[in-house]
Every structure is written in C-alpha cells, then in structure tokens.
Amino acid sequence: MSRLYDVWFADCYQSLLNTPLAHWLQTLPAQIEQWQRNDLHGEFYKWCKLLQKIPQTHPSIIELSDSVRVGKAEDITEYQQKQITGLLKQFMPWRKGPFFIHDIHIDTEWRSDWKWDRVSPHISSLKDRFVLDVGCGSGYHMWRMLGSGAKGVYGIDPTQLFLIQFHAIQQFIKNEHIHFLPLGIEQMQPLNAFDTVFSMGVLYHRRDPINFLSQLKQQLRKGGELVLETLVVEGDEKTVMMAGERYAQMRNVWFLPSIDALKVWLSRLGFVNIKAVDVNTTSLDEQRSTEWMTNNSLKDFLDPDDLSKTIEGAPAPKRAVLVATRN
Numbered sequence: 357m358s359r360l361y362d363v364w365f366a367d368c369y370q371s372l373l374n375t376p377l378a379h380w381l382q383t384l385p386a387q388i389e390q391w392q393r394n395d396l397h398g399e400f401y402k403w404c405k406l407l408q409k410i411p412q413t414h415p416s417i418i419e420l421s422d423s424v425r426v427g428k429a430e431d432i433t434e435y436q437q438k439q440i441t442g443l444l445k446q447f448m449p450w451r452k453g454p455f456f457i458h459d460i461h462i463d464t465e466w467r468s469d470w471k472w473d474r475v476s477p478h479i480s481s482l483k484d485r486f487v488l489d490v491g492c493g494s495g496y497h498m499w500r501m502l503g504s505g506a507k508g509v510y511g512i513d514p515t516q517l518f519l520i521q522f523h524a525i526q527q528f529i530k531n532e533h534i535h536f537l538p539l540g541i542e543q544m545q546p547l548n549a550f551d552t553v554f555s556m557g558v559l560y561h562r563r564d565p566i567n568f569l570s571q572l573k574q575q576l577r578k579g580g581e582l583v584l585e586t587l588v589v590e591g592d593e594k595t596v597m598m599a600g601e602r603y604a605q606m607r608n609v610w611f612l613p614s615i616d617a618l619k620v621w622l623s624r625l626g627f628v629n630i631k632a633v634d635v636n637t638t639s640l641d642e643q644r645s646t647e648w649m650t651n652n653s654l655k656d657f658l659d660p661d662d663l664s665k666t667i668e669g670a671p672a673p674k675r676a677v678l679v680a681t682r683n
Contacts, residue, residue: 360404361392364523368535371508376549376577377486383545384537391538396516403520406446410527411436413458418529420503423469424496426528429459447521449649452493457528465649467642468496471556471585475677478633480581482506485551488575490541491558495522495534501554502534509534510550512541546574556585557675560599561608569625576682582627587612588635588676593620597670604657604666604673615676627680634677 365388372378397403413436415427429437441460444450453464483505489498492511495518501509511522513536522536541558553575562568572582589597591614603609613621615632622630640663643654654673659665664672 360408364535365537367532368510368537371532371535375486375508377508377510377547379549380545380547387539387543388537395538400516400520403447403517406443407520407523407527409439410443410524411439413440413528415458415528420499420529422503423456424453424499424503424525425456426525427458432458444524445648447517447524449651450494450521451649452496453648455496455525457525463646463648464494464496465643465646465651465653468493469500470642472497472500474634474636475556475583475585476500476504478631478677478679479583480552482552486510486549487552487554488512488550490553490555490572490575491561492518492522492536493557494518495525495536497554497556498522498534498536499525499529502531506552507533511536512539512544514538514540541568541571541575544571544575548574549577550575550580551577552581552583554583556583556677559584559586560603560610560612563610565611565613566621566625569621573625573627573682578682580682582622582680582682583677584618584622584680585675585677586618588615588618588674589671590614590674591617593617599670600668602668603670604654604668605652606657615678618676618678622678622680626683628683630678630680632676632678636675638673638675 372380413432416431419425450462450464452466452468453462455462482501484507486508487501487506489511492498492513495511498509498511519536519538553572555572559565589612593616595614596617597612599609619630640655645653657667658672659667
C-alpha cells in the first residue's frame with residue numbers, strides 16, 4: 357500500500373517527464389528516497405494521518421490570481437467547517453499566507469499577499485513558465501505563481517511542517533502543476549532549466565551568500581529571471597552588515613548587504629539587467645502574531661522605545677526585491 361507521500365513524489369516525477377526539467381529525474385528520486393529513510397520529523401507520520409482525515413470537498417470556486425481562496429462556506433456543512441478548522445490548526449504555526457478555505461480564514465503571521473503585490477508588477481510574465489521557489493515555506497507564493505499562469509511550479513524547502521501545510525491546501529485544490537520537495541538548494545543539481553527562480557527571505561540565512569546566489573543561477577536557463585527578496589541595510593556598494601549572535605531575535609542571520617552591494621554580488625556572478633524594484637520596511641501589520649501563529653512576532657523583536665531598531669540595537673528589518681537576468 358502506498359504511503360501518502362509516495363503519491364506526492366510520484367506525481368512530481370510524472371510532471372517532469374517531457375519537460376525541460378526531465379534531467380532532474382537523474383538525481384531527484386534517489387534524494388527523496390534518502391530523505392524518507394533518514395530525515396523524517398518525529399511528528400511527520402502523525403501529521404500525515406491528520407491530513408488523511410481532512411474531508412473531501414467540492415469547492416465551488418478556486419481563486420489563485422488575487423488571493424488563495426478555495427470554496428465557500430455553503431459548499432460544506434457547519435460540522436465539516438469545524439472539522440476542517442480543527443485539523444488545520446493541528447499544523448500550526450502557520451507563517452506564510454493568508455489562505456481562505458471554505459471561508460475559513462487561515463490568518464498567518466505574514467501577510468505574504470502584500471509581498472506578492474509588491475513583487476508581481478515588476479517581474480516577467482509567468483505565463484507558461486517553469487518556476488522554482490527556493491525556500492517556499494508553506495507554498496503561499498507558489499499558489500500565486502500558478503494563478504499567474506505558470507506551466508509548472510516547484511518549491512523546495514527542507515522544513516517538513518511546511519510540506520504538510522502545502523499538502524493541506526492541496527487537499528482542496530488538487531492541482532497537478534504544482535509540487536513541493538523537501539530539499540535545500542545545496543542538494544539541487546545544476547539544472548540550468550527554470551525560466552524563473554524566486555528566492556524570498558532566504559539569502560540572509562546563508563553563511564555563504566555568494567555561493568547561494570551562484571546556486572540560484574545554476575537553476576536558471578540562460579535568459580531566465582531571478583527574483584530575489586532579502587533583508588538589506590543602508591549604504592554604498594561596499595556596505596555589508598554581519599549580524600551578531602542574534603538579529604531581531606533570529607539566530608540564523610548572517611549577512612545583510614546594501615542594495616548597491618547586492619547588485620555588485622549579482623553582477624560578479626554574471627547576472628545582467630539588475631534592478632531593485634521595491635524597498636519596504638516591514639510593518640507591525642505585515643508580520644504579527646495571530647490565532648494561527650501564537651508565538652512571538654515582529655513587535656517582540658523590535659526596541660519598544662525605538663521601532664527603527666531591533667531589540668539588539670541593529671537597524672529594523674528592511675526588505676528589498678531585486679530582479680536580474682542570467683547572462
């Protein structure tokens with residue numbers, strides 16, 4: 357009898373056949389087999405069983421272009437709505453969203469729709485493109501990529517709760533053109549095949565940001581587009597801040613470059629047409645605690661007497677979006 361996740365990955369392998377990504381099949385199945393043998397989270401099987409308890413519904417609408425909205429309340433019974441809510445809350449904390457499932461509002465920590473609204477006007481059309489989302493989280497932006505007309509959307513993220521959250525939403529949408537793989541970028545062979553690669557909120561978590569950018573480039577075809585969103589600081593092309601032991605209470609933050617320094621990095625790696633298309637200081641409305649993410653959030657990480665600084669005294673989070681083309 358197939359395990360639930362065997363079906364997920366078999367569907368992904370099938371989707372790669374007869375596409376520019378077919379050579380990914382040289383390494384991907386073995387990597388997933390290795391992951392299944394060695395790396396399953398202690399709660400993973402419990403999460404899978406909970407997923408299978410989600411009732412099958414018949415959504416009257418599936419909206420992915422302006423939001424991620426599936427079905428209406430009247431499509432299901434009041435009991436089913438309570439059942440679905442209870443099951444989805446078993447997969448907390450929900451960090452990236454929001455999602456609307458039969459009018460159940462999964463009010464996530466991040467208003468990721470705001471970020472998408474800032475990014476999407478500045479990128480090439482995703483229509484009929486093969487897209488990779490590196491560090492995709494729960495997959496919110498992947499659904500929006502699909503809603504923008506992408507032919508195939510693939511997300512990679514090693515966090516297994518995010519994999520479960522993605523499939524909780526997929527239980528209702530059931531789309532064959534979107535897939536989540538529990539891998540890190542360092543496990544990816546150089547595919548040189550994606551039309552667009554997104555990396556949003558990952559660069560500053562990498563000890564070697566130049567190598568990371570090079571790994572992103574190796575996934576793009578020539579002429580493909582990189583969409584990079586990351587924390588930045590003010591300064592010139594030589595300005596790079598190395599975070600201390602913590603930055604906004606996060607331990608795994610390393611380098612925060614200025615926009616100009618980031619442009620130099622990308623240029624040195626062979627990217628062209630490099631543009632900073634958005635700069636935004638993260639607000640307390642965009643990142644906050646909710647009923648679906650009850651842990652501390654941004655307001656707990658900033659200096660209460662000076663919101664322009666983190667609790668450690670560093671500049672408060674400012675995020676930039678850069679778009680570049682692989683030469």
